[in-house]
Amino acid sequence: MKIGIIGGGAAGFFAAIQAKTNYPESTVIIIEKSKKLLAKVKISGGGRCNVTNAETSISELSKAYPRGGKQLKKLFQEFGNEHTLEWFTSRDVPLYAQEDQRVFPVSDNSQSIVDCLMSEVEKLGITIKMESTVKQLEKTVGGINVFFDDVNSLFFNKVIVASGGSPKKDGLRWLEKLGHEIKSPVPSLFTFNMPKEKVKSLMGVAVENATTKIQGEKLVGNGPLLITHWGMSGPAVLVLSSFGARLLADKNYQFNLQVNWTNEQNQDVVREEIQAIISEHGQKQLQNMRPYNLPSRLWVFLLEKAELPLTQKWDEIGKKGVHKLIEVLANDVYEVSGKTTFKEEFVTCGGVSLNSVNMKTMESKHLPGLYFAGEVLDIDAITGGYNFQAAWTTGFIAGKLNS
Template identity: 90%
Template sequence: MKIGIIGGGAAGFFAAIQAKTNYPESTVIILEKSKKLLAKVKVSGGGRCNVTNSTPSISELSKAYPRGGKQLKKLFQEFSNEHTLEWFTSRDVALYAQDDRRVFPVSNDSQSIIDCLMAEVNQLDISIKMDTAVKKLEATVEGINVFFDDVNSVFFNKVIVASGGSPKKDGLRWLEKLGHEIVTPVPSLFTFNMPKEKIKSLMGVSVENATTKIQGEKLIGNGPLLITHWGMSGPAVLSLSSFGARLLADKNYQFNLQVNWTNEQSQEVVREGIQAIISEHGQKQLQNMRPYNLPSSLWLYLLNKVELPLVQKWDEIGKKGVHKLIEVLANDVYEVSGKTTFKEEFVTCGGVSLNSVNMKTLESKHLPGLYFAGEVLDIDAITGGYNFQAAWTTGFVAGKLK
């Protein structure tokens, strides 16, 4: 059997390894359109490679996927994050989990992951062809012809498409022509630009636990929030951009962001917290008593924003002052205008619709012998190693060629 893998990224490599492991007598060839292999693996996690996430249950793991979580829940039974940890550690790649459950190689170098995958491919005698862009696929009686231009093609009995996310629908036309439904790609996992907001002057300041909301919508993000020189980033923003990817695209990335710096569920709880400070530390100046352990520069910024004097004593702020503090702490509003890609980790929401795929085997419903793995599918996740986990899982399942 001749098996073609389109794409030399994480999902492509893993699919190739599984296919060759499952069918040792077969010929497996990876076709990569660029001059680089495993490019995203190289840059992920600031060059450390965030391999997966150590979330303890499949149920919890699947919640990290705004698109595809329900379907992945079943696929995780076959290859979960625990299987990923086992797979790499059994090949002498030591891994560790941070407090936030993101998993990295102990070397803190993505090259460890690349070397492991390359070694496996070489050991299994899997071929790699670089600079080989696929233009179209054509069904035959026994399999699929893969065309590199209008004339030149190679026959494969089975093909796994792991070509990654495409920023535009045009990049997926060749799959649409086969009858697959394509969900128009839009960016996911991006940071928020705030060109008009003065808070940018606090770049580098972070809050450990904030809650974010798009004004007028139900979506909520939470976790650490980082102020940057262009606006805001960190998990509280990135998760919101992921779950709200299509909504924010429809808004053309122009909206108001509500920030709750306290992470408290209700404003009443914030009110009680402020009253407690007034009771216990009423004689202290506002600038010297920070609620919720907020960074000093942020607290001073918020006081200036609501025009409360830094030297005023807590027991002198009155009802109006209490109200101002509740609003700025629990319902602070910033104008967002545009987005910035999160590091080099470009992720798309969209791709081949899961309706076009048998989600037990990842085989196409339109072309027998054609399978999908990785981000070419309409599957994506929040930041934290989840997108790589989807690549390992779908690569593993597609590589069964069932």
């Protein structure tokens, strides 16, 4: 049997390794369009490679996927994050989980993961064909012809497409021509630009737990929030950009962001906190008593935004002052205009619709013998190792080549 794997990234490598392991007599060829293999693995997690997430509940794990979570929930039972940990560990790549559940190699170097996958491919005798762009696929007797141009093609009995996310629908036309429904790709997992907002002067300030909302929408994010020189980042923002990928694309990335710096959903509780400070520390100046342990630079900025003098005493602010503080603490608003890719981790929402794929086997419903794995599918997740886990899982299932 000849098996072709289109794409030399995480999903492609994993699918190739599984296919060759399951069918040792077969010829397996990885076809990569660029000069680089496993490029995303190399740069992810700041060059440390966030391999997976240590969440122990499959149902919680699947909630990290705005698209594809329901389908992955079933697949994780077959190959989930615990299997990933075991797979790398048993190949002499020890892993560890941080407090936030993100899993990295003990070496803290993505090269450990790259070397492990490369060595497995070498050991199994898998061939790699570089700088080869696939233009089209064509059904033929006993398999599929993979065309690189009008003349040159290779025949395979089975083909696994693991070509990664495409920023534009045009990049997926060759799959659409075969009858697959394509969900238009839009960016996911990005940070918010705030060109008009003064808050950027606080770059580097982080709040451990904030709640974020897109004004006028139901979407809510929470977690750490980081102020950057272009706007805001951190999990509280990335969760919104991931779950709101289509919504924010429709708004052309122009919207208002509501920030609740207290992470307290009930404003009466915020009022009580302020009243308690007034009762106990009424003679102190506003700038010297920070509610919710906010970073001092942020607190000074919020007081100025609320037009309350820094040197005013707490027991002098009156009802009006209390109201202003509640607004700025629990309902602060910033104008967002544009987005920035989160680090170099380019993630898209969109791709081959899961309706076009048998999600038990990853086989195409339109072309027998064709399978899918990784980001080419309409599956994506928030940051935290989840996107790689989807690549390992779908690669593992596709590599079984079950029809």
